[in-house]
Each structure stands twice: as C-alpha cells, then as structure tokens.
Amino acid sequence: MAADFVSHFESGKLLKAPDCLRRGLSVFRELGDAVHQRRLLPRLGRLIAQGTLLAEHGKTGLTTGKQPTHTTWWSYKDVDRASLFSIVQEEG
Amino acid sequence: MWEIEGKEIDSGRFTPFEPVEVLYEYDGPRTFTTRDLDGELNLAHWSDEDEKATRYVVVPTSPGIVDSLRRGILSVHDALNQPRCWLCDVAHDGSMIRCLLVGFEAIPKDALPSHGTMLWPTLEPLLTLRAVGSEIVQGRIPSSVIRSCVAGVQKSFKVLSEYVLGQSSQAGRPEEFLRRLFDLPTQRFAYGSFEISFRMPLEENTLFTSLDHKSYEVETLEKVGKLLSKGLKWLSTSAGEEGVYNPGDPDESAVVLRALKELTPSSQGSIERIELKGQLIGARVSPLLLERKARQRVNAAIRTQALEPQPVDLEGRIRQLDKDRLSFELREIGGTPGIQRFVFDEELLEDVFQALQDDQRVRVTGRTFPVKNLAYALDISGAKTGETS
Numbered sequence: 040m041a042a043d044f045v046s047h048f049e050s051g052k053l054l055k056a057p058d059c060l061r062r063g064l065s066v067f068r069e070l071g072d073a074v075h076q077r078r079l080l081p082r083l084g085r086l087i088a089q090g091t092l093l094a095e096h097g098k099t100g101l102t103t104g105k106q107p108t109h110t111t112w113w114s115y116k117d118v119d120r121a122s123l124f125s126i127v128q129e130e131g
Numbered sequence: 132m133w134e135i136e137g138k139e140i141d142s143g144r145f146t147p148f149e150p151v152e153v154l155y156e157y158d159g160p161r162t163f164t165t166r167d168l169d170g171e172l173n174l175a176h177w178s179d180e181d182e183k184a185t186r187y188v189v190v191p192t193s194p195g196i197v198d199s200l201r202r203g204i205l206s207v208h209d210a211l212n213q214p215r216c217w218l219c220d221v222a223h224d225g226s227m228i229r230c231l232l233v234g235f236e237a238i239p240k241d242a243l244p245s246h247g248t249m250l251w252p253t254l255e256p257l258l259t260l261r262a263v264g265s266e267i268v269q270g271r272i273p274s275s276v277i278r279s280c281v282a283g284v285q286k287s288f289k290v291l292s293e294y295v296l297g298q299s300s301q302a303g304r305p306e307e308f309l310r311r312l313f314d315l316p317t318q319r320f321a322y323g324s325f326e327i328s329f330r331m332p333l334e335e336n337t338l339f340t341s342l343d344h345k346s347y348e349v350e351t352l353e354k355v356g357k358l359l360s361k362g363l364k365w366l367s368t369s370a371g372e373e374g375v376y377n378p379g380d381p382d383e384s385a386v387v388l389r390a391l392k393e394l395t396p397s398s399q400g401s402i403e404r405i406e407l408k409g410q411l412i413g414a415r416v417s418p419l420l421l422e423r424k425a426r427q428r429v430n431a432a433i434r435t436q437a438l439e440p441q442p443v444d445l446e447g448r449i450r451q452l453d454k455d456r457l458s459f460e461l462r463e464i465g466g467t468p469g470i471q472r473f474v475f476d477e478e479l480l481e482d483v484f485q486a487l488q489d490d491q492r493v494r495v496t497g498r499t500f501p502v503k504n505l506a507y508a509l510d511i512s513g514a515k516t517g518e519t520s
Binding site: 054055065070072074076078082106109 | 155156157161177223225241244410413416
C-alpha cells in the first residue's frame with residue numbers, strides 16, 4: 040500500500056501540473072466523494088482507505104477544483120504515510 | 132496498460148490536447164472538453180495511466196450533452212457512449228503519443244465510469260433502484276416491475292417522511308420542498324434490467340456531509356436517510372435473519388419496518404432482487420442487495436410486534452386538504468369533535484378534492500398507518516348515516 044502514497048513529484052508524473060500541488064497527496068474529507076471518484080475513475084485504484092491526519096503529519100489545504108472536499112496533504116518528511124490509513128472499501 | 136484493436140489515426144487531430152472546460156479535476160483535469168483540428172467539441176475522460184502515458188477516452192460531444200452532464204441528467208458513461216470514439220495516449224510531459232479509433236463497446240468495463248455515475252458527487256441520485264429477475268429483460272420489462280419500483284420508493288418515503296416531519300414544528304415549511312419530498316423527481320431510467328434513479332428534492336451541497344449549518348430541508352432528508360439506513364443495516368444482522376426488530380422505540384420500529392416492506396421484493400412477482408444505492412443510504416462502492424428473503428424477515432418482525440395494518444372505517448367531513456403531502460383531516464366523526472388525519476395516494480386526490488368541495492359527509496375506509504395519529508385512506512364514498520351539520 041505504501042506505493043499508493045507517493046506524490047506525482049515522487050513518481051515523475053503530471054510534469055505540467057503546478058509544482059506545489061505535485062508535491063502533495065490528494066485526499067477527500069468525505070467518504071462519499073471518494074466512493075464517487077472510485078466509480079468515475081475505476082482504474083485510479085480499487086481500494087479506499089481512511090485515516091485521521093493530525094498536525095504532526097504535515098499540512099493540508101482544500102484544493103481548488105470541482106470537488107468541495109478535495110484536499111491536498113503535504114506530508115512531513117519522516118511520516119509513514121500508509122500506516123495512518125486502513126482500507127474501508129474494496130470493490131471485488 | 133490494456134490494449135484493444137483499433138485504427139490508428141493522425142495524432143495531430145487532437146493536438147494540442149488542451150482542455151476548453153475542465154469538468155472534473157483531480158490532480159489535473161480528468162474529464163474535460165477539448166477541440167479537435169476541425170474546431171469541433173469533444174469530451175475527454177481519463178481512463179488509465181502507467182509510467183509512460185495517460186490514456187483518455189475521447190468522443191464527439193455538444194454543448195447540450197455537457198450541460199446535461201453538469202445538471203446530472205446524463206451520466207458520464209452515457210455521455211461517452213457515442214458512435215465514434217478514440218483512445219488518446221498522452222505522455223506525462225503532455226505530448227501526444229498516439230490516437231486510436233476504437234469501438235466504445237470494446238473498451239474494458241473497468242476503464243470507463245461505472246454505469247449511472249454522475250459528473251460530481253453532489254449530482255448523484257438520492258436513491259437508485261435496480262430490479263433484477265429472469266423476466267426483466269430489455270424491451271420486455273413487465274409494467275408491474277416499473278409500478279412496483281416507483282410505488283415502493285414513494286410509499287417507503289411517505290412513511291419515513293411523515294414520521295420525521297411529525298417530530299418537529301409544522302410552521303414555516305417550504306411548500307416546494309414538501310411537494311418534492313412526497314413526489315420525488317426522477318433523475319434517470321435505464322432499461323437494460325430496470326433501473327430508476329430518484330433525484331434530490333433540493334439542490335444542496337451540504338447534504339449527507341459532515342459540514343455544519345444545515346437547513347431544515349437538509350436535516351429532514353438526512354433523518355429519513357438515517358432511518359432507512361438503520362433498517363437496511365438491521366436486515367443484514369442476525370436479528371434481521373430471525374425477524375426480530377427492536378431498537379427500543381416502538382413508533383420508530385413501525386415506520387422503519389413498513390418502509391422496508393415497501394422496498395423489499397415480494398416473494399411472488401417478477402422481481403427477484405433489488406439493488407439499492409444512492410446518497411440517501413450512504414457511500415457505497417457496490418449496491419446493497421435486497422432479496423426475497425428480506426421481505427420475509429420484515430414480515431416476521433411486523434407479525435412479532437403485532438404491527439399489521441388494521442382496518443379503519445370512519446364517517447365525517449373532509450377538511451384541511453394538503454395537496455403537497457397528500458393528506459387531509461376528517462372532522463365531525465360520528466357527530467363528535469374528533470379529528471382523524473389521513474394520508475392517501477395520488478389516485479384518490481380527485482375524490483378527496485370533490486368531497487372537500489361538496490362539503491358532504493363521507494365514509495372513508497382504509498387502514499392504520501405506522502405513524503402516530505395518521506391513517507391511510509383507500510376509498511371515499513357517500514356517508515351511510517344521515518347526520519348533518
């Protein structure tokens with residue numbers, strides 16, 4: 040699951056995207072938004088994981104876009120990102 | 132990345148692959164319009180990606196289709212299902228690698244949006260029912276299936292809404308909201324099996340979210356959803372299997388069980404299974420399945436708690452007709468000042484309206500309704516007794 044918690048900057052994708060956003064991870068604040076996206080973009084990922092981010096895990100900010108709860112999470116360097124989340128929904 | 136057969140075309144047709152309008156954005160544009168070499172409008176949707184490229188499904192579109200997407204009239208899958216369809220592979224530096232003319236039906240199912248998924252989460256239907264059964268096939272769907280799906284949701288919603296509305300003050304309720312609440316707008320039909328989606332009775336982005344400052348209408352809908360979800364959850368528990376429903380509140384038990392009875396497939400008839408999804412019952416990747424045994428469990432719980440409807444037969448004068456909620460008050464019952472409020476179905480509206488206008492005493496027959504102080508009117512006829520005012 041750790042491979043799912045890399046930014047586009049770290050994976051070398053979306054080279055034309057704004058640099059600041061490329062260095063963050065995209066998350067949703069509402070499970071419903073994640074479920075909708077799972078249905079809209081099935082190949083983006085089969086699993087939905089849920090976790091609680093605290094101040095010690097980095098900075099977050101709502102991200103301009105069409106989804107009201109789309110949030111960018113800029114993780115601090117030594118945070119074990121995957122360990123903060125557990126899988127809550129999986130489509131078989 | 133997956134491969135399908137197709138005819139390679141000049142990738143210059145879609146170069147530069149720049150969005151005209153971004154419709155869905157998540158780490159960059161995922162669904163957007165773009166113009167081709169001829170200046171024609173196309174709809175592009177992210178399908179897949181690997182370390183080399185991102186693949187988009189691109190189809191011709193129109194301002195009307197885009198508007199339908201924005202308003203939740205058309206699902207993204209249906210907007211992409213066009214006679215001409217291309218796959219465009221774009222490198223991560225934005226350069227076009229290749230474009231392939233393909234058949235839409237050849238694209239892997241999981242490389243496209245799921246059927247019925249709307250552009251934004253706020254456009255997702257309130258509730259979607261899909262009826263499944265061996266007799267439910269495209270082009271030959273029994274009308275009883277359609278009637279059962281529509282009436283089931285309407286009746287279930289009526290019971291739950293009356294219960295929720297009865298718990299708070301009657302004053303200041305927006306009429307338009309009440310009208311839609313008791314006659315839910317449809318959002319979408321699909322006939323592969325039979326699927327019907329009901330639209331939100333209001334446009335409200337904070338619905339079913341954890342955000343604060345909710346309006347009266349939002350709170351009402353969310354309470355209805357919580358009651359229904361509670362009942363649906365019970366069906367999958369061991370208590371549900373045994374037909375024992377006892378959340379501690381007998382009034383609530385009565386409405387939840389009646390609502391579940393209206394939604395679950397009958398042990399007879401063409402519907403073998405109902406698949407439920409939608410914002411009302413919470414975020415789910417897969418639909419919730421209701422099989423015939425669910426109805427048996429509900430019936431068992433209703434019997435156990437002696438909640439079977441009882442006949443009602445009263446004579447009086449009809450007053451206070453509420454056309455939005457389909458309800459009226461029967462007064463001067465048997466010459467007493469007693470009042471009984473009735474709810475009824477649309478087909479009885481004409482008779483109720485006539486009786487109200489005529490101001491004659493009428494006989495109302497029906498049965499008990501699971502909401503306190505309410506009865507369910509089934510028929511109206513002339514009063515047998517000759518009492519006059």
